[in-house]
Structures are given as structure tokens and as C-alpha cells.
Amino acid sequence: MGEPDDRENTAPGEQQRAPGRPRAHALPAAGLLLLERDREQALLSAVIGELGAGRPALVTVTGEPGAGQNELLRWAARHATERGIRVLTARATPAEQDLRYGVVGQLLAGHQAFTDHLPHLFLDRDRPGRFPGLTRLLGAARERPTLLVVEDVHRLDPDSLRWLEALARRLPHAPLALLTGRTCTADAGPDWWAGSPLTGSATTVELALPGLTRTGTGTAVRAVCGTVGDRSFVDAVVDATGGNPTVVGDTLRRFTRAGHTPDADHVHHVRVIAAEVTGELAASALGSLRDPVVLDVLRALAVCGDLLDFPLVVALAGSGAVPETRLRAALLDSGLVAVSDGRFRVSGPVVRDRIVEEMPAAERADLHARAAELAHRAAADDQGIGDLLLRARPVGAAWAVDTLCRAAGAALRGGDRDRAAAYLSRALDEPLPPRTRVRVQLQLAGTELVIAPVAAGRRIHGIMREPAEEYAAHRSRAADLCLLGGDTDTAWRALAECLAEDGPAGSGELPQEPGAAQEAAARHEELTALLRVAQPLRRTFAEIAVPPAPEPPRAPLTPAASGVRAWEAAARGADREEARRLARAALGPHPAGWPPLTVPRLLACRTLLLTEDLDDAETHLCALLTEAHRERRSVTVARVLALRAQLHLRQGRPDLAARDLAAADLELPPESRHPLSYPYWTALGVVTDLANGRTDRARAAAERPVPPPAEESVTGAHLLYARGLLAEADGDPHRAAALFRACGRWLLQYGCVNPALLPWRSRAAEAAHALGDAAQALKPAREELELAERWGAPGAIGAAQFSLAMMSGEDRVQRLRSAVEHLGRAPDRAAYTRAVVALASAGNAAQPERVTALAPPAYGTAGTGVPSAGHHAVVALHSPVPAPAPAPVRPGPLPPVWPSLSPGERAAAVLAARGLANREIAAALSVTTRTVELRLSSVYRKLRIRGRDELRALAQGTEDD
CATH class of the missing domain: 1.25.40 (Serine Threonine Protein Phosphatase 5, Tetratricopeptide repeat)
Structure with a gap:
């Protein structure tokens, strides 16, 4: 993969310049190969100057294939000729590697004084110590300084190599310089100055040519494309070409002829063109390989060189009889292989792919299979072996399937699902x-x-x-x-x-045991x-x-049936205790030790949410999440996180719900979800965003179209409910009422009656009440209370009572007391707080026992009454949208001091008067403890009191007025 032998001085892009494009700078094609070579040119110029003064030199220029070694040597030859120095040039080629004195013949043919020695080059093959023309050359150099330029010395024939080594040993005796070029690979090229101390009196230099820097690449872009390239474009060229001058030049010339401009919009185009150029250069170098043994080793190296050591690669190729040193030299000579960190590697993925693609399909599949088996025996990396097996024929061995499955697991741990799926698909090709x-x-x-x-x-x-x-x-x-x-x-x-x-x-019809x-x-x-x-x-x-599916048995044999029965009972709102019992049975181990199913367990956890056993539900969800992470089941992880987000919403922790949904998006991206699950995820996201105050984001999600089949699912009702909450937040009771009623129709069609699932009746009633239709409002609200009492969950009953209290007349205070009583035994502390504030605002003066009714009970496991210290999480209503503070109801005039408080101060004052600590008030109101302290300080200042004792006395007095 060397540089082209192009010595024309045509400006790149000049012949086929696109219409309207600016003319490129007049930089010759060869000039691209000399970009950023000022230091090397200065050093060669100094060597040539010393040669004119009679000082000999030995200079070797190295670089990767295409780095411009030969062009730099040609520049030095022209420069020496201009200074009156005799210049003899030659170039070693693969075609002449078997020709005796091929390069020496080119050198001596370059001047008439040495042509009489040419016939002797191919004679006296076995006579030692004879170097045709060498003595005559040294004598002529004493008369006139001479520069010998030899390109690609790594391809020298053996006789020419010995001849040049003899010349190097005699350099101190004549004003003669030897300038050679080769690829910069370890072990390549002769050590010219080894073996003779006399060469120490000659200048010896080895120049290593690096690739183009970003600045040099930018200069090439400007020269070829006729305009300055964008930063991203230049970076892409550097990355795609590795700064190789030959590849950079060819790529930019093709890019320009295609009429593209060097900007960010054409980064992909230049990458594609660079890959094409690299592949073509690799194919050209591959075609020049004539030794089938070297070709076999090169193919084996392309297949598994990054996975196996070089001796194993040679063994895979079946070339053990050939000396390893010869194989290394031949591979380095091809220009397709480089040495990195002491290992032989093919030069880049494009070259590797081209080498492999040149093989017949059957041979390629067989080579990959044999390489995979050898890598397995060498205990190589599972994913590396899996990559080999992806392109191999079926090997028919158990180790292949096990390795592919382990590789898939490693890929999943790394987040590469496409690669994991490829491994598993390949495993299915094996006989299993x-x-x-x-x-x-x-x-x-x-x-x-x-x-x-x-x-x-x-x-x-x-x-x-x-x-x-x-x-x-x-x-x-x-x-x-x-x-x-x-x-x-x-x-x-x-x-x-x-x-x-x-x-x-x-x-089956056969009798069974x-x-x-x-x-x-x-x-x-x-x-x-x-x-x-x-x-x-x-x-x-x-x-x-x-x-239709038959009814499950009343005594299920499996936890899966228990989980489904629990959810069906919860959806019907029929028997809360039975639903709780079945849910806990579904979350237990299988009697036969079978792996548990996930969907029934999720349904059991959802049932526990409706029975208000939130602690139990959270414990089991965390266990499910740990199990799913351990088994790398992304869909299960996403589903568990989504259900836990619902739990957080019921606990009044929308920030945690948003965190779980974000994690679920990473496990199961929105674009990867099945269309039928769209309403479920959208509804959950909308409700979470509303709870976190992100109304615009919720609105954008709710307005996206839903696939038609998904609209007819029960999760479509959840989306209608979420849209109703959004309309409610936007102050549109007409649309909210219509959406809540539509939600109810779908739920009833699917047999979902329990108001603990979605309290659509109370929401529709509140919307109707806001529109002034009292009769239409009270009917669904009373129906929800009846269904909630049948279900028996305190939170559902309290929420229904609270909703009725906001719309009823004479029995408002009694319903608020009932709401406070029930919500005090539920895990929904936020709903309890709103009920307490509403009851305090009602200002009932005839019930002194109200102070006792307002005292918050200890809260533990929902529905059990078991105390649990420190559990003061704020829990939202069935809709996590924060309900606005109810307008003060004034059956009689309130004391003049109380209305002077803001709603936030009034809520904090009521809870403080009921004996809650600042931390508990903060949790109940979803604010910080510092905010509670500031609000209470303001309350004390406005009411002109000195602390909680006077606040309690004032509150008692307000109730007894």
C-alpha cells in the first residue's frame, strides 16, 4: 500500500474543478507528499552541502506506506543535481527481487561511465568478494561527489543488498552519499553501518516521517478544495486517513471532483471516500503478493491477529515450515501490516476487511471456524471468539454455543444489545x-x-x-x-x-403419571x-x-394464577382482603421450584398498590429489580421501574418517579417500545411531568398521536385520564370532564370498577361542579364513595369523601371529618394534609372534639395500623397532580387574624397547632424544613404570638368561636 509513482506537477482538482467553485491553490500533487517536511528537507540539504565539501553520508528515510518517503528522496535528487552533484537513482520492486543485481544495474545504468560493467553483473555468481562496478564507482566519486538514491530498499534482491552493504563499508574513502527509503517497520531494511567501525567517520542519519498533523491536513484541504475546511471536517479527514499524505491527497481529490464542499454537512461523504481509497490501496498491495504462504499468513493475521499471538497465527495458516523471520519480513514488506506494541497487526479495519473479502466465501468461513477453535483452546476472550464465530461455518461443538452465550452476556453488560443479538442468532445456527x-x-x-x-x-x-x-x-x-x-x-x-x-x-391422549x-x-x-x-x-x-379464557380456579396451583386472580379482584374492587392474600401468594416461591413468571408478579405488586400495602409492594419491586438486573433483562427492568414510579407517585415523591422513568428510558428507549404499549408509557410520563410541574413537557407528550390499535386497550384509558388531568391543569373543565368520562367508559368495558385504580368519577364530578352542574357532579361522586367503601381501602374512601365535601352543602364538615379520619389511616399523607387544611378552613365552631379528630395517627404498613417510626412520606392522590388549596368556606366570619396568613402559612400553622414537628410538616407539605421554619416565623409575627403554645390556644379558640 505504497505511495503512487506520480511525478506530474498538476494542481490537484484543477482538471475537473466544479462550476462556481474557487480555484484551488497551486500546490502540485507531489507537494501534498512534502507537506510538513521542512525539517527533513533542511537536513537533507545540509547533507548534500557537506557531500559537496567531500564529507560522505549514509541517510535512511522511513515512514508508513504512503508517507512520502520516495517523494522526499526524489526532491533530494533534484536538489543535488541543481548543486552539481552526480546523482544515481534506483528503485527496488517486487518484480526484480529474484533478479541478480537488479538495483545495482539501475544505479550503474544511470551514468555512461559505468555502463561497461553492466555485462559482468550477471556473471561470476559464485566468485566471492566481487562487486561489479563498485571500485569504478568509488574512483569516479573521488573525481566528482556522487549521491546514490535507492527507493524501497526493503525489497532489495540479495546481491544488490550485499553490494550496497559493501559500499556502505567503503563510504569513508570517497565523497559519496547513500540515500535510501523504506517503510518504517521493525526488522525491515538493512543495518547499513553495522559491521565496520570505519563508517563512524561518515554522517549517518535515519529520518522517520510522521503523518500529517491537523494543521497540515487543514493546509491540504485548503489546497485541494480551494477553501478553508470546517474544524469538524478537518478532524474527520484526520480520523479517516490517519494523516497519511497519500490517502489524504487521493481522498480530497475525489471529494472535490464529486462537487462537495469541506463543511460539517459532508463529513460522512469524506469518511466514505477515505474508506474507498484505503481499500483500493490495500487491494493493490494485496495483488502484488506472489508468495502463497505469505498470503495465507496475512489472511490469518487479518482474521485473528488481535486475538492470537503471531506464532499461533502462523500455525493457523499452516506455514510452520517457513522461518518466522522470513514471514515477518515479507508481511512488513507488503505495507499491509504494521508493528504496534510489539505485535503484528493489519493496518486498520478497512485493510482488514479488504483482505478478508478477497477470500472465497467457503475458505473465509472455514478459516474463521478454525481460528475460533484455536482461540478457544488458547482461552481467548469470549467476545473475540464470538466475533470469529459470527463469520464462521457451524462448528458443531458445544463449546461454540456456550462461548456465544457468554459473549452475549458480556455484550449486554456493556450495553451493546445489537452485538448480543448477533451472538445469540449465530448460536442458533449450530446443531442444538x-x-x-x-x-x-x-x-x-x-x-x-x-x-x-x-x-x-x-x-x-x-x-x-x-x-x-x-x-x-x-x-x-x-x-x-x-x-x-x-x-x-x-x-x-x-x-x-x-x-x-x-x-x-x-x-395428548396417552395416560399420564x-x-x-x-x-x-x-x-x-x-x-x-x-x-x-x-x-x-x-x-x-x-x-x-x-x-374466552375460563375463570381461574379458586385454589390456584401456581403463583401465576394467584397473581392474575389478585389483580382481577382488585380491578373489580370486590374483596380487598382476598386480593391482598392472593397477591402475597403470587409473590412467593413456586411449589415445584419453577422459575417465576414476571407479569403475574407485577400484577400482584400493582394489587398491593390498590390495597395500600405500599411497603410490601416496594420491597417486592426492589427484589424484582435486582433479579432483572442480574439476568440482564432490560424489558423487565424497565417495567419494574415504571411500576415503582407509580408507587412513588402514590407516595407523593414525583422526583423519584421521574428518576425511575429516566432509568427505564435507558433500559427500554421510547423508540424501541412496542406500539401497543405506547399509551401506558405516555400516560405515566404525562402524570409524572404534571406532578413535577413540567406542564409544557407533559402537554407535548400527550399531544403525540397514538397508534390506532393501542387506543382500544385498557391502557388507552390511562392515557385519557392523564389527558384529563392536563386539561384540568390548563383550566379547561369542559375538555377535562369529557376525557374523564371517556376514560370511565373504557374502564367499565374492561371490567375495571375499583376507584382506587383511577378515580375518574370524582375527577369528572369536580369538572362538572366547576361548570356549575351540581346534579351531574354529585351523582358520580356518590357512586365513587359507594364503590370505595365496598373496596374498603381507607385512602380511596377518604379521597371520595374529600371530593364530595368540596361539592356538598350541609354535610360538608361531616364529610371532611370522615376524609380526615380515613386518610389518617392511609399512606397518603399529602391527601391527609389537604383534608386537614380544608377542615380547618371550614371553621366548624360546634365540634370541640375536632382537635382530637385532627391528630395524625402513627403510620406504618398501609391498612394494618402497625406503627412505623419515621414514615412520613408525602403520598399523592390517585392523581399525583397537586390539588389547589380549597377556597375558604365561610359559614361564619373567621377571626380577623387568621385570613391574614398566606395559604402556605395557614397550612403550616394548622399542622403545627395539631402537634406535628417541623420535619413532619415539611414532609406533609413537600417543602424543606427551612421553609417550614420561615413560614412559622412569619405566622408568629403576623399573629403577634410567641410560639406553638399560643398558636394551639389560638387554633382552639378559632374552633370554639
């Missing part, structure tokens, strides 16, 4: 037993859910439809994975087909439970002749 194949297929499907969810759905469907017995035990896991990815359509279709073919409680029958029944129950999860998420069923 059914149990191993289904395991790899499931692992691949889990990876593809992130990068190609639709393809993952097709793969999962194929797993579930596979008739082999070994697949039967994995069908429920496949369906579980499909539901996690959000492809409920594929999951429902595959489950319905499986159950339709299997029949009730097992498949009791243990086998019980296992078959358990598998059937799991599939049925998952079908019940998928079926409600569709409005129109697929055209499959199968009845």
Missing part, C-alpha cells in the same frame, strides 16, 4: 438439542424486545407454536416475555392457539392465567375459534 435451542431462543427474544420488538413477537410466537415436547415447559415463559414487551396481540393469539390445541388441563398430570395441569393453568391478562387488553378478538 431442543432444550438448549429454546433457551437460546428465549434469551434472543428478550434481547430483541429492546432493538426489534416486532421481530421478537414473531420469534416468541414461533416458540409457543413449536410442537416439540421440550418447548411445552417454556410456553408460559415465552408468553410472559411477550406481555412484558407490550405485544398483547401476539401473546393473546399464541396463547389462544396453544390452549385450543392442548384442550383442558394438558395435551400423577406427577406428570399435575405438572400438565399447572402448565395449563399458567397459560390460562396469562391469556386472561392478554384478553382484556383487546377490544376485538382475533378470528380464532376459541372461547
Whole structure:
């Protein structure tokens, strides 16, 4: 891959300059190879000057292929000729490496005085000590200083090499200089001045040519393109070409002829062109290789040179009979290999790809397979072996599958899902037993859910439809994975087909042992439970002749069935204790020791959210998250984080919810989610943004179009609810009421009655009340209270009572007292605080026992009444949108001092009067402790009191007025 032998002085880009483009600077093509060579030119000029004064010299110029060594030697030859020095030139070529004295013949033919020695060059081959023309050359040099210029000395034929070595030893006896060029590779080229102390009296110099710097590359861009290149463009040229002058010049000339401009918009174009130029130079150098042994070693080095040491590469190529030193020299001579950190490596990925692509497909696949096996025996890196296996034929060995699976795990740990999927896909090309194949297929499907969810759905469907017995035990896991990815359509279709073919409680007509029958029944129950999860998420069923999923048994055999039954009971709002019992059973271990399914466990945790057992739910979610991280299941991690974000919203911690959603986006990017799961993620993001005060961001997300099939799912109701909250925050009660009612219609269609899931009735009632329709407002609010009391969760009852209190008349205070009582036993401290403030603002003077009613009870596990010290987290209502402080209700005039407080000061004063510490008030109001201190100080100043004792007395007096 050397530099071109182009000695014309045509300005680059001049012949095909694009119309309207500025004319390039008059820099010759050869001038690009001499950019940033001022130091080297000055040194060569000094050597030539000393040669004219009679001092001999020995100069070697080295550089990477294309660095401009030969062009610098030609410049020195022209410079010496201009100063009256005799110049003899030659160039070693691969074609003359077997020709005796090929380079010497070129040198002597350069002057008439030496031509009579040419016939003797090919005679007397076996006579030692004879160097034709050498004596005559030394004599002529004493008469006139002579410069010998030899290009590419690493390709010298053996006789010419010995001749030049003899000349080097005789340099001190004549005003003669030897200037040579070669590639800058270790072990390449002769050590000219070794072997004779006499060469110490001659000037000896070795010049190493570096690549172009960024400044030099910018100069080349300006010269060839006719304008200054953008910084990003110049950086791209440096990165794509490595600063190699030949590659830089060819790339820029092609770039200019294509009519492009050197700006940031054309960075990709210049990278593509640079790759083409590098590949063509590599192909040219590859075509010049004539030794098949060297070619085999070069191919083996391109395949696994970064993974195996050079002796193993030679063994892979089957070239053990050839001396290693000869192979090293031949590889370095090709210009396609460089030495880095003491290792032989192919010069860049483009060159490596070109070498491999030149091989026939069958040989290439076989070489990769043999390289992978050798790397396996050498205990190389799993991902390195996996990369070899990706391009290899099937090896038919168990180690290959194990290595590919380990490589996939390493890639997942590094966040490279595409690479992991490639490893697993390649593992499926090997001959595998059914149990191993289904395991790899499931692992691949889990990876593809992130990068190609639709393809993952097709793969999962194929797993579930596979008739082999070994697949039967994995069908429920496949369906579980499909539901996690959000492809409920594929999951429902595959489950319905499986159950339709299997029949009730097992498949097959052969008699089964009791243990086998019980296992078959358990598998059937799991599939049925998952079908019940998928079926409600569709409005129109697929055209499959199968009845709806049957009711699960009252005594489930599997935790999966318990989890589904728990969620169905919670959605119906029928039996809170039974739902809690089933949810906890679903989160326990499987009786048969089977791996637990994820979707039923998530449903169990969602059930615990509705039963207000938030501590239990958070504990199990953290365990699920740890398990998913350990197994590198990104979709599961994202789903668990999303559910934990819902838990944080119910606890009034929207900042933590936003953090979990951001982490979920990293695990499962929005563009990688299945279209059917769009409403779920959008609704959760909108509600979280509203809770954090990011209304504009929530509005932008809510306005994005939803795929039509996703609108007809139960999660579409969640999105309608979120949009209703947004309309409520925007002060649009008409739109809010319509959205909340639409949400309710969808939920009722899917059998979701429990107001603890989404309190759409109270929200619709509040919107109707804001529009002045009292009758339309009270009906859904009373219905929600009735359903909440049937469910029995204190938080749901308290929220319903609070909503009714804001719209009722005579029984307002009684309902507020009931709301305070129920919310005090719920995990929703923020809702409790709002109820307390509202009750204090109502100013009921006839109930002195109200002070006792307002005292906050100790809070522990939701619904149990077990105290838990320090648990004072603020918990939002079922909608985490902060409700505005209710307008003061004035059944009678308030004391003149109380209305002088701001809403924030009034809330802090009420809670302080009820005995809460500053830290508890801060948690209840979602502010800092310092803010509470400042508000109370302002309260004391405005009310002209000295502390909490007087504040409690004043509050008591207000209640008793």
C-alpha cells in the first residue's frame, strides 16, 4: 500500500474543478507528499552541502506506506543535481527481487561511465568478494561527489543488498552519499553501518516521517478544495486517513471532483471516500503478493491477529515450515501490516476487511471456524471468539454455543444489545438439542424486545407454536416475555392457539403419571392465567375459534394464577382482603421450584398498590429489580421501574418517579417500545411531568398521536385520564370532564370498577361542579364513595369523601371529618394534609372534639395500623397532580387574624397547632424544613404570638368561636 509513482506537477482538482467553485491553490500533487517536511528537507540539504565539501553520508528515510518517503528522496535528487552533484537513482520492486543485481544495474545504468560493467553483473555468481562496478564507482566519486538514491530498499534482491552493504563499508574513502527509503517497520531494511567501525567517520542519519498533523491536513484541504475546511471536517479527514499524505491527497481529490464542499454537512461523504481509497490501496498491495504462504499468513493475521499471538497465527495458516523471520519480513514488506506494541497487526479495519473479502466465501468461513477453535483452546476472550464465530461455518461443538452465550452476556453488560443479538442468532445456527435451542431462543427474544420488538413477537410466537415436547415447559415463559414487551396481540393469539390445541388441563391422549398430570395441569393453568391478562387488553378478538379464557380456579396451583386472580379482584374492587392474600401468594416461591413468571408478579405488586400495602409492594419491586438486573433483562427492568414510579407517585415523591422513568428510558428507549404499549408509557410520563410541574413537557407528550390499535386497550384509558388531568391543569373543565368520562367508559368495558385504580368519577364530578352542574357532579361522586367503601381501602374512601365535601352543602364538615379520619389511616399523607387544611378552613365552631379528630395517627404498613417510626412520606392522590388549596368556606366570619396568613402559612400553622414537628410538616407539605421554619416565623409575627403554645390556644379558640 505504497505511495503512487506520480511525478506530474498538476494542481490537484484543477482538471475537473466544479462550476462556481474557487480555484484551488497551486500546490502540485507531489507537494501534498512534502507537506510538513521542512525539517527533513533542511537536513537533507545540509547533507548534500557537506557531500559537496567531500564529507560522505549514509541517510535512511522511513515512514508508513504512503508517507512520502520516495517523494522526499526524489526532491533530494533534484536538489543535488541543481548543486552539481552526480546523482544515481534506483528503485527496488517486487518484480526484480529474484533478479541478480537488479538495483545495482539501475544505479550503474544511470551514468555512461559505468555502463561497461553492466555485462559482468550477471556473471561470476559464485566468485566471492566481487562487486561489479563498485571500485569504478568509488574512483569516479573521488573525481566528482556522487549521491546514490535507492527507493524501497526493503525489497532489495540479495546481491544488490550485499553490494550496497559493501559500499556502505567503503563510504569513508570517497565523497559519496547513500540515500535510501523504506517503510518504517521493525526488522525491515538493512543495518547499513553495522559491521565496520570505519563508517563512524561518515554522517549517518535515519529520518522517520510522521503523518500529517491537523494543521497540515487543514493546509491540504485548503489546497485541494480551494477553501478553508470546517474544524469538524478537518478532524474527520484526520480520523479517516490517519494523516497519511497519500490517502489524504487521493481522498480530497475525489471529494472535490464529486462537487462537495469541506463543511460539517459532508463529513460522512469524506469518511466514505477515505474508506474507498484505503481499500483500493490495500487491494493493490494485496495483488502484488506472489508468495502463497505469505498470503495465507496475512489472511490469518487479518482474521485473528488481535486475538492470537503471531506464532499461533502462523500455525493457523499452516506455514510452520517457513522461518518466522522470513514471514515477518515479507508481511512488513507488503505495507499491509504494521508493528504496534510489539505485535503484528493489519493496518486498520478497512485493510482488514479488504483482505478478508478477497477470500472465497467457503475458505473465509472455514478459516474463521478454525481460528475460533484455536482461540478457544488458547482461552481467548469470549467476545473475540464470538466475533470469529459470527463469520464462521457451524462448528458443531458445544463449546461454540456456550462461548456465544457468554459473549452475549458480556455484550449486554456493556450495553451493546445489537452485538448480543448477533451472538445469540449465530448460536442458533449450530446443531442444538431442543432444550438448549429454546433457551437460546428465549434469551434472543428478550434481547430483541429492546432493538426489534416486532421481530421478537414473531420469534416468541414461533416458540409457543413449536410442537416439540421440550418447548411445552417454556410456553408460559415465552408468553410472559411477550406481555412484558407490550405485544398483547401476539401473546393473546399464541396463547389462544396453544390452549385450543392442548384442550383442558394438558395435551395428548396417552395416560399420564400423577406427577406428570399435575405438572400438565399447572402448565395449563399458567397459560390460562396469562391469556386472561392478554384478553382484556383487546377490544376485538382475533378470528380464532376459541372461547374466552375460563375463570381461574379458586385454589390456584401456581403463583401465576394467584397473581392474575389478585389483580382481577382488585380491578373489580370486590374483596380487598382476598386480593391482598392472593397477591402475597403470587409473590412467593413456586411449589415445584419453577422459575417465576414476571407479569403475574407485577400484577400482584400493582394489587398491593390498590390495597395500600405500599411497603410490601416496594420491597417486592426492589427484589424484582435486582433479579432483572442480574439476568440482564432490560424489558423487565424497565417495567419494574415504571411500576415503582407509580408507587412513588402514590407516595407523593414525583422526583423519584421521574428518576425511575429516566432509568427505564435507558433500559427500554421510547423508540424501541412496542406500539401497543405506547399509551401506558405516555400516560405515566404525562402524570409524572404534571406532578413535577413540567406542564409544557407533559402537554407535548400527550399531544403525540397514538397508534390506532393501542387506543382500544385498557391502557388507552390511562392515557385519557392523564389527558384529563392536563386539561384540568390548563383550566379547561369542559375538555377535562369529557376525557374523564371517556376514560370511565373504557374502564367499565374492561371490567375495571375499583376507584382506587383511577378515580375518574370524582375527577369528572369536580369538572362538572366547576361548570356549575351540581346534579351531574354529585351523582358520580356518590357512586365513587359507594364503590370505595365496598373496596374498603381507607385512602380511596377518604379521597371520595374529600371530593364530595368540596361539592356538598350541609354535610360538608361531616364529610371532611370522615376524609380526615380515613386518610389518617392511609399512606397518603399529602391527601391527609389537604383534608386537614380544608377542615380547618371550614371553621366548624360546634365540634370541640375536632382537635382530637385532627391528630395524625402513627403510620406504618398501609391498612394494618402497625406503627412505623419515621414514615412520613408525602403520598399523592390517585392523581399525583397537586390539588389547589380549597377556597375558604365561610359559614361564619373567621377571626380577623387568621385570613391574614398566606395559604402556605395557614397550612403550616394548622399542622403545627395539631402537634406535628417541623420535619413532619415539611414532609406533609413537600417543602424543606427551612421553609417550614420561615413560614412559622412569619405566622408568629403576623399573629403577634410567641410560639406553638399560643398558636394551639389560638387554633382552639378559632374552633370554639
